[in-house]
Amino acid sequence: MxxxxxxxxxxxxxxxxxxxxxxxxxxxxxxxxxxxxxxxxxxxxxxxxxxxxxxxxxxxxxxxxxxxxxxxxxxxxxxxxxxxGTGLLPSEPGPRMAQLRWQALGDGLTDILLVWRTELTRPAGAWEAVTDGWRSKVRASLDLLEAEAAALAETPFGLGHVAVLCALGQLDFRWPDCGWRARAPQLAAWEAAQATRPSVAATMVMDDEGGAGDVTAGQLWF
The missing domain is CATH 3.40.30.10 (Glutaredoxin)
Structure with missing residues (x-):
């Protein structure tokens, strides 16, 4: 290429x-x-x-x-x-769909977290009916990932894992006191094991402008 x-x-x-x-x-x-x-x-x-x-x-x-x-x-x-040619997205239909499904879930969760943060910073204040709906969707996403934590651990590392880890990293970056690990302990154990992976450890989200990452801490408690 x-x-x-x-x-x-x-x-x-x-x-x-x-x-x-x-x-x-x-x-x-x-x-x-x-x-x-x-x-x-x-x-x-x-x-x-x-x-x-x-x-x-x-x-x-x-x-x-x-x-x-x-x-x-x-x-x-x-x-x-x-x-x-690393095979992070397998060619076989079953494994491929598993990775694409987790990628869609992780990306969708990240999308919600990003627009939620933007909503919370509006001068007029956040629209609670909207943020309440997002909270329900985040909780449901974490519950599903908790139920599938064993499958995540047993499946070779792929693009779906990457997307899920980035979504959880966004929770830690913007909502560090939200308590997601208490709600999803098996998912938390999987995430902790993946955090030692060199590619994951080397890419932690950081604020290079000197601001605090937890600008919306306390808004997303579980």
Whole structure:
């Protein structure tokens, strides 16, 4: 697929960028990518450099060595896995669907957490009917993952695991006192074991602007 270097629009605070970074570690492709710090947010003017590569103005955006811009962490991660042949997304239907299903759940959970945080920072205040619904969905997602913790542990590491870990990492980053581990102890044990994996340990979400990560602590108690 070419030897030219790739470019990744990147932020250490983005859980979806973290998905890509974990896959870059897992595939051994990290050394072939230049990470470009790109600040984007729904309340900000679109980043011109990101917009030049991605009309949606979102990160992560990966530009391949051939100059093809790829959008969305799912597409980027699958491209990297195919490029490296690591099998994080298996070809066999059963294992593949398992990973895609967990990826959809993890990504969906992360989406809720991101829009929830934005809602909580509105000057007019959060719409409780909406945030109450999100709380129910987060709890239900954790309950399902708790029920499937043994399956997560028994299944070879893949893109679904990556997505779930990034969602749990977002909970820890923005809601560090929410108590999700007490609600899902088997899931917590699985997460603790995965936290020692080099690709996971090397990609912890961080705030590089000096602010506190727990800006909404206390809003998502279980």
């Amino acid at each position: 070419g030897d030219a270097r790739m470019k990744l629009h990147w932020s250490p605070r983005s859980p979806f960028v973290r998905k890509v970074m974990i896959v870059l570690h897992e595939t051994g492709l990290l050394g072939q990518v230049d990470c470009v710090r790109s600040v984007v947010a729904v309340h900000m003017t679109p980043h011109p450099a990101v917009m030049a590569d991605n009309p949606l103005g979102k990160i992560p955006t990966l530009v391949t060595g051939e100059g093809l811009a790829l959008f969305d962490s799912r597409v980027i991660c699958e491209y990297l896995d195919l490029r490296a």
